[in-house]
Amino acid sequence: MPNCPECGTEIDLPEDVIQNEILDCPTCGLELEVVELDPVELDLAPEEEEDWGE
Amino acid sequence: MGILSSRIRKEEKTLIKEARGRKELELEVIDPRERIFDPREANQLGDRLDVLLDREISQSRAYHILEMLRTGPVRLINTFETVRICGDKAFTSAVLEKAGVPTPDFRVAFDRKGALEALEDLGYPAVLKPVDGSWGRMLAKINDRDAAEAVFEHKSGLDSHFHDIFYLQDYVEKSSRDIRAYVIGDEVVGAAYRVSDHWVTNAARGGKAHPCEVGKELEEICLRAAAAVGGGALAVDLMETAGGFTVNEINCSMEFKESMKVLKKSVPSRLIDYCLAVGADGEEPTSVQGNSLPSVEGFSLEGEVGVGKCQ
Numbered sequence: 001m002p003n004c005p006e007c008g009t010e011i012d013l014p015e016d017v018i019q020n021e022i023l024d025c026p027t028c029g030l031e032l033e034v035v036e037l038d039p040v041e042l043d044l045a046p047e048e049e050e051d052w053g054e
Numbered sequence: 055m056g057i058l059s060s061r062i063r064k065e066e067k068t069l070i071k072e073a074r075g076r077k078e079l080e081l082e083v084i085d086p087r088e089r090i091f092d093p094r095e096a097n098q099l100g101d102r103l104d105v106l107l108d109r110e111i112s113q114s115r116a117y118h119i120l121e122m123l124r125t126g127p128v129r130l131i132n133t134f135e136t137v138r139i140c141g142d143k144a145f146t147s148a149v150l151e152k153a154g155v156p157t158p159d160f161r162v163a164f165d166r167k168g169a170l171e172a173l174e175d176l177g178y179p180a181v182l183k184p185v186d187g188s189w190g191r192m193l194a195k196i197n198d199r200d201a202a203e204a205v206f207e208h209k210s211g212l213d214s215h216f217h218d219i220f221y222l223q224d225y226v227e228k229s230s231r232d233i234r235a236y237v238i239g240d241e242v243v244g245a246a247y248r249v250s251d252h253w254v255t256n257a258a259r260g261g262k263a264h265p266c267e268v269g270k271e272l273e274e275i276c277l278r279a280a281a282a283v284g285g286g287a288l289a290v291d292l293m294e295t296a297g298g299f300t301v302n303e304i305n306c307s308m309e310f311k312e313s314m315k316v317l318k319k320s321v322p323s324r325l326i327d328y329c330l331a332v333g334a335d336g337e338e339p340t341s342v343q344g345n346s347l348p349s350v351e352g353f354s355l356e357g358e359v360g361v362g363k364c365q
Binding site: 016018019020021022033034045046049050051052053054 | 111
C-alpha cells in the first residue's frame, strides 16, 4: 500500500485506480496524484493554477 | 476516441469508465504533460482517433492543443472556437449579447480609470470577474465606489496579464440559487439548482445541487445559448430574474460531480454517446452563419464560430 509523500499515511487505493487519478490523503488532506500504476506510486498533485477551470 | 486530460478527477474517471465499458470503442487517454505536439500531430492522431474529448483542466494547454488539431481529421469536442469563447467571460457575454440571448449587462475596461467609469455607467452593485476564471475564483461583488477603488488597487498588484482586463457584470439578485443546465448536442440532458447562502453558488464554493425541472422556457434559452457559442457539450449557468432566465456563463469542460446527485439522466453516458455519434459522423465542423464574434468596447475578433455537428 503506498504512503502519502507528505505525512506518511498509508493510502487505501480504489480497486479501479487509474493513471493520473487524484486521491485525497485522509490524514493531511493533501491531494495526491497517481504517477505510476505498477506498482502504484503517489506524488503531491500539482497545485491549482490560475488558468485551471471548466 | 481520445480523452485529453492531465488531471483525473471524479468526472474524468467516470467518463473513462463509461468509455471503457463501451465495446464499440477503443479509448486513449492523452496526458498533454507527457506529449510534444508538432504540426504533423493532427494527421498522426487521425490514424488512431475519430474524436477527441477535451477534459484538460488547464485552459492554456487546451487552447494550444485544440488549435493544433483543429484542421486535422479528428473531430474535437468541443471545437477550438467554442472553447475559446467559453474560456473567456467577456467573449461569452459578447457572443450571447449579439445572439440576443438574455445575459447580464456587462462592460470591459483595460485600466482602473476606465473600470471606474464603466462602473458608474453600469451601476452598483456589480461583479468583477477574471475573464478566464472558474469555480467562483476571485470574484468580487462591488457595492460602491470606495470598494471599487480598493479592489482595483489590489487587482493591479496581480501579475497575470489577464488582470489588466476589467470584466464587470451587472449584479443579479438571485435569492439563494442559480441553475446549471447540461446541453449535449441538441438535448438539454438535465438541470440542477445550485443552492447556497453565499451569493457565489458554484459547487466548488459549496453550492449544493437540488433537482430542477427543465421546462420549455429553460430548454429554449439553454439551446439558444449553446448554439450561440458554437454548440457541443456545454454546461450553461443561468440565473432567475423577474423577467425570465438570464445566462451567466457557459462552461465548455463541464463538471457534473455535484449535479449528478440529482439529475435523472446520466451526463457522462450522454456525453460518451455524443462523442461516438460525432466520431462516427465523419463530418468536419461547420460554421454558424452570422455568428461572427462581435466588436466590444475596445476589442474585436474576426472569424466565425465553429460548431460541432449536433446529433
